[in-house]
Amino acid sequence: MFRVAVICLALSFSLLHAETDVEENDIDIEDESELRSKFEKFKVQYKKKYDQAEEEKRFQIFVENLKASKRMQEQDIGTAIYGITKFSDMSDEEFGAFYLNPVISNNNDPRPEEMLSADVAEQLTNVSLPSFVDWRKLGAVTRVKDQGLRCGSCWAFGSVANIESMWYIKTKKLRALSEQEILDCDFRSTGCHGGHPDNAFRAVIQLGGIMSEREYPYRGRNGHCAFKQSKAIAKIQTYRNIRPDEEEMKIWVAHSGPIVISMNATGLQGYRRGIIRPGAYACDNFRLNHVMLVVGYGTSRGYPYWIIKNSWGADWGEKGYFRIYRGEGACGINKLPITVVI
Structure with missing residues (x-):
């Protein structure tokens, strides 16, 4: 029988409802201050806490994921909306x-x-x-x-x-x-x-x-x-x-x-x-x-x-x-x- 082993892992986070999600479609990914502001809102919404070294690492990953979401948005030909989620501080490798x-x-x-x-x-x-x-x-x-x-x-x-x-x-x-x-x-x-x-x-x-x-x-x-x-x-x-x-x-x-x-x-x-x-x-x-x-x-x-x-x-x-x-x-x-x- 053709079979594919599947592993898909999930972590538990306390989140708000979709109506209060951080909006990101209008983010200027070249504007550092705006990105920092969105990241701060992301941390509050998804109850994220990092030490100083980890904070900068997670911010850079957050920015890369925003760029990836914009690419997904451009490529998708349905009605899907992509952007900031509870996984936005995870690298592709981690996810x-x-x-x-x-x-x-x-x-x-x-x-x-x-x-x-x-x-x-x-x-x-x-x-x-x-x-x-x-x-x-x-x-x-x-x-x-x-x-x-x-x-x-x-x-x-x-x-x-x-x-x-x-x-x-x-x-x-x-x-x-x-x-x-x-x-x-x-x-x-x-x-x-x-x-x-x-x-x-x-x-x-x-x-x-x-x-x-x-x-x-x-x-x-x-x-x-x-x-x-x-x-x-x-x-x-x-x-x-x-x-x-x-x-x-x-x-x-x-x-x-x-x-x-x-x-x-x-x-x-x-x-x-x-x-x-x-x-x-x-x-x-x-x-x-x-x-x-x-x-x-x-x-x-x-x-x-x-x-x-x-x-x-x-x-x-x-x-x-x-x-x-x-x-x-x-x-x-x-x-x-x-x-x-x-």
């Missing part, structure tokens, strides 16, 4: 090391045919789909969570979010489930060092279920497996790989529920809001480094988009979510879609 891990898989074997959703593909020419779907509005999505503390656990968060939503759709019971169980008990993956959604699903099947987040709380580090089957509150039957086709993905989201995707999330460092539509060559769609959950789709101002739940806290992006252009395989979003079957 990549702490949040992302662009790994090219050494295993390019095709997915097994028995896992392909050929039955769904046959419906493509006849199916009628709604123009807008948002499973949040139907009560099928838990709150946005935060990986925190430099643990590469996006694969666990995306997988658990999928189970939570599909369990609700099946039972009408929305339960916050345990990412830590996946980190500790999926022995095919490497916990905070990365993993695969299919392995997470296999672990839950083999364990006999998944415990609640409350009973098996997230610690953001690898630990010993403490799963207790008597306390499992959700189970899955199997999982299905979905064809790398956005029309089929749309069918699954519309008729079945949220699905897991992997994508190149490098450009999300400076994302604030809007619909991402990378310009040509701006986002390598083979460099998959982050796992998340598609919770819906729609169209705005002529731009078709996916709605994606991230795991960097509700203080990032559009209250923890973002939108990305639908129909062009943007940033590799169509490469590895997958979902559980309850």
Whole structure:
């Protein structure tokens, strides 16, 4: 099976709402005093404190990130707004090391045919789909969570979010489930060092279920497996790989529920809001480094988009979510879609 190991790390910061975010689109990057002023506002808003030597280093990185955000803004052909975020004092290398891990898989074997959703593909020419779907509005999505503390656990968060939503759709019971169980008990993956959604699903099947987040709380580090089957509150039957086709993905989201995707999330460092539509060559769609959950789709101002739940806290992006252009395989979003079957 073609697989890409994914590591995407997140740190916890206390932030204000998007309405009070530092504005940066009109910043003159040649004006040192203005840059210093924006940096001071950034530190207050995001509660940043440095020693004297670190302060100057972080200011220089802040300036470089403003320049990068301006380039992203110029290249993006959607409605996305880029600029100052809680990651603006992190270098590209730090962001990549702490949040992302662009790994090219050494295993390019095709997915097994028995896992392909050929039955769904046959419906493509006849199916009628709604123009807008948002499973949040139907009560099928838990709150946005935060990986925190430099643990590469996006694969666990995306997988658990999928189970939570599909369990609700099946039972009408929305339960916050345990990412830590996946980190500790999926022995095919490497916990905070990365993993695969299919392995997470296999672990839950083999364990006999998944415990609640409350009973098996997230610690953001690898630990010993403490799963207790008597306390499992959700189970899955199997999982299905979905064809790398956005029309089929749309069918699954519309008729079945949220699905897991992997994508190149490098450009999300400076994302604030809007619909991402990378310009040509701006986002390598083979460099998959982050796992998340598609919770819906729609169209705005002529731009078709996916709605994606991230795991960097509700203080990032559009209250923890973002939108990305639908129909062009943007940033590799169509490469590895997958979902559980309850």
